[in-house]
Amino acid sequence: xxxxxxxxxxxxxxxxxxxxxxxxxxxxxxxxxxxxxxxxxxxxxxxxxxxxxxxxxxxxxxxxxxxxxxxxxxxxxxxxxxxxxxxxxxxxxxxxxxxxxxxxxxxxxxxxxxxxxxxxxxxxxxxxxxxxxxxxxxxxxxxxxxxxxxxxxxxxxxxxxxxxxxxxxxxxxxxxxxxxxxxxxxxxxxxxxxxxxxxxxxxxxxxxxxxxxxxxxxxxxxxxxx
Amino acid sequence: xxxxxxxxxxxxxxxxxxxxxxxxxxxxxxxxxxxxxxxxxxxxxxxxxxxxxxxxxxxxxxxxxxxxxxxxxxxxxxxxxxxxxxxxxxxxxxxxxxxxxxxxxxxxxxxxxxxxxxxxxxxxxxxxxxxxxxxxxxxxxxxxxxxxxxxxxxxxxxxxxxxxxxxxxxxxxxxxxxxxxxxxxxxxxxxxxxxxxxxxxxxxxxxxxxxxxxxxxxxxxxxxxx
DNA sequence: CCACAGATTTAAGAAAAATTTAAGATTTAC
DNA sequence: GTAAATCTTAAATTTTTCTTAAATCTGTGG
Numbered sequence: 186x187x188x189x190x191x192x193x194x195x196x197x198x199x200x201x202x203x204x205x206x207x208x209x210x211x212x213x214x215x216x217x218x219x220x221x222x223x224x225x226x227x228x229x230x231x232x233x234x235x236x237x238x239x240x241x242x243x244x245x246x247x248x249x250x251x252x253x254x255x256x257x258x259x260x261x262x263x264x265x266x267x268x269x270x271x272x273x274x275x276x277x278x279x280x281x282x283x284x285x286x287x288x289x290x291x292x293x294x295x296x297x298x299x300x301x302x303x304x305x306x307x308x309x310x311x312x313x314x315x316x317x318x319x320x321x322x323x324x325x326x327x328x329x330x331x332x333x334x335x336x337x338x339x340x341x342x343x344x345x346x347x348x349x350x351x352x353x354x355x356x357x358x359x360x361x362x363x364x365x366x367x368x369x370x371x372x373x374x375x376x377x378x379x380x381x382x383x384x385x386x387x388x389x390x391x392x393x394x395x396x397x398x399x400x401x402x403x404x405x406x407x408x409x410x411x
Numbered sequence: 412x413x414x415x416x417x418x419x420x421x422x423x424x425x426x427x428x429x430x431x432x433x434x435x436x437x438x439x440x441x442x443x444x445x446x447x448x449x450x451x452x453x454x455x456x457x458x459x460x461x462x463x464x465x466x467x468x469x470x471x472x473x474x475x476x477x478x479x480x481x482x483x484x485x486x487x488x489x490x491x492x493x494x495x496x497x498x499x500x501x502x503x504x505x506x507x508x509x510x511x512x513x514x515x516x517x518x519x520x521x522x523x524x525x526x527x528x529x530x531x532x533x534x535x536x537x538x539x540x541x542x543x544x545x546x547x548x549x550x551x552x553x554x555x556x557x558x559x560x561x562x563x564x565x566x567x568x569x570x571x572x573x574x575x576x577x578x579x580x581x582x583x584x585x586x587x588x589x590x591x592x593x594x595x596x597x598x599x600x601x602x603x604x605x606x607x608x609x610x611x612x613x614x615x616x617x618x619x620x621x622x623x624x625x626x627x628x629x630x631x632x633x634x635x636x637x
Numbered sequence: 638c639c640a641c642a643g644a645t646t647t648a649a650g651a652a653a654a655a656t657t658t659a660a661g662a663t664t665t666a667c
Numbered sequence: 668g669t670a671a672a673t674c675t676t677a678a679a680t681t682t683t684t685c686t687t688a689a690a691t692c693t694g695t696g697g
Binding site: 566567568569602603604607608630631 | 683684685686687688693694695
């Protein structure tokens, strides 16, 4: 992991470098913005730690440059101020976190790790938008359903039913509840439309009729997915 | 842990999101109440942080909606005012805590953690949804019965009978009471349907016929579980 | 130890719940 | 405005569960 560190206060920059190297990160350290900007263009950077440099505002500038070049890695700003407004300003130009000086070394490391964790996790998968159950992936955002790497085409209602069940993984849901949540209407008796949809979903998921793997029937109660 | 954040001030919402993500919470963030309300219905939320939005009162409304849908997760309100009356109003509609802006990030996180700790402790797993008796677990929500880590498949009536007995652990229940509670009908004489069900439950629980471990017969009175 | 009331077992038919099917209605997309 | 896709309805079918009733077993008091 390569971390860019920029601070015109030599002591601070050196200290940050020390802590990071201690954790086995590779550090590109600069005391001015000019060289740092070159580095941004030429090296593969995974994260930046920038001083806001109260007077010169170099830190903010560097952050803007990073984002303007479409790099998405995390940027942490260092500042002497403890003003919330400053934080807001920094964050709106694309910084991910803020650390006020003087900082606790452990806090620095914790935030660095946390930011990297988030970054790599986010860059790994479309994470939170996908629910995974046993090889069945439901992507809420893309409104897609993937079974063992093959997309299953579901109609809107089918998708909603499956999603509702998946969100309640393991919990039994009655036809009535399912109907009222998906249709947002009152349920009336002898309405087996939910059942027909369940049937079609099972068909599309290639469920074994006698022993479904995903949508299970709980007699006298409802359905559950697990 | 999924946390819903709603604030029409983008900077504040973004800031809250940042701090929460830093602590590895999953955040659903909205700048308006309309989408947020949809989210409440469709996602599994563990906590909400809402701006009171002094003028529009959207925050209060969202809180009311959450409670009206019987969600019990904690709700924290954000407000610029430091007016005690507002606090009282908020708390009476079901908010759990109050944070005044500008807030200290550490305070925010501390309150979030504290509220979640309280909530999850109260809602703790074996909570009121699982009854345990001697290695026999009855999970009402999942409608499951587990004996020594193996699931036992019970029919609806069997499940209800076992659950009724388990809820009255140690207390003797007559066939008549059992029938009327489970079937919700009047009991008539020479009705041995309850007994047949008891038999099948015992069979499924692998009860020793001569000396049942769970459902015990109290001669001339009824059954009890202990 | 016998009588007998209460409890259990059994199996088969009845009932209830879930599934399947297909046709017609509705919605959506072009 | 039409065709295709999707949804709803209703009836037939299948599956599972429940009830009944008769035969059998068991604990209790005389």
